[in-house]
Amino acid sequence: MNSTLKRITLFLGLLIFGCGGNETQKEEKGSVKLKKQNTEVKTPDKPNVLASATIDLKNKGVGPVKSLVLPAEIDQEMVTQGKDVFTKMCTACHREDKKFIGPPPTGITERRTPEWIMNMILDPEGMTRNDPLARALLIEFNGSPMANQGLTEEDARAVLEYFRTLK
Numbered sequence: 358m359n360s361t362l363k364r365i366t367l368f369l370g371l372l373i374f375g376c377g378g379n380e381t382q383k384e385e386k387g388s389v390k391l392k393k394q395n396t397e398v399k400t401p402d403k404p405n406v407l408a409s410a411t412i413d414l415k416n417k418g419v420g421p422v423k424s425l426v427l428p429a430e431i432d433q434e435m436v437t438q439g440k441d442v443f444t445k446m447c448t449a450c451h452r453e454d455k456k457f458i459g460p461p462p463t464g465i466t467e468r469r470t471p472e473w474i475m476n477m478i479l480d481p482e483g484m485t486r487n488d489p490l491a492r493a494l495l496i497e498f499n500g501s502p503m504a505n506q507g508l509t510e511e512d513a514r515a516v517l518e519y520f521r522t523l524k
């Protein structure tokens with residue numbers, strides 16, 4: 358009788374111990390789920406399209422350039438100047454046609470308005486704060502920000518002209 362009682366107590370003890378173990382596992386699984394949810398909140402509006410590949414030809418962004426109409430003809434002199442500025446000030450982080458620290462500018466004039474591009478070059482901090490697409494870009498690039506290189510508006514415009522030739 359005494360030994361049967363002992364066995365039952367042992368059995369119950371093991372049962373409780375076992376359940377306890379399971380509960381911890383469940384909790385762990387729960388916290389993994391929570392982490393996943395947080396990541397989902399961070400993704401941009403259209404999770405299937407990367408911010409860098411998003412085409413938005415309406416958004417002018419936020420910054421010093423409110424309106425800019427590009428003439429049909431590309432100005433070759435400006436292109437030369439723009440390429441020079443790009444090589445000196447931008448190639449630390451951008452390669453013409455492949456992803457580097459930042460996205461490649463090839464085809465950018467088919468994805469963004471001239472104003473948005475100019476504002477991104479001239480005031481990336483303001484853009485990241487106030488423009489949803491710029492914010493999504495920052496997230497896509499794991500929080501490494503576009504640098505303000507202190508370009509004059511003229512130099513930024515020349516870089517934009519150079520970007521028009523990258524297709």
Ligand code: HEC
Pocket residue numbers: 409442443446447448449450451458459460461465469474477478485491494495498501502503504506508516
């Ligand atoms: C220190 C690194 C760094 C430098 C230098 C830099 N950029 Fe960037 N740039 C980035 C990163 C990172 C992104 C993407 C993340 C973001 O926008 O916050 C970006 C984004 C951009 C975008 C938006 C691209 C897109 O696909 O929408 C443009 C335009 C741009 N940069 C132009 C330039 C120009 C022009 C220069 C030189 C005057 C320059 N950048 C210098 C890091 C840099």
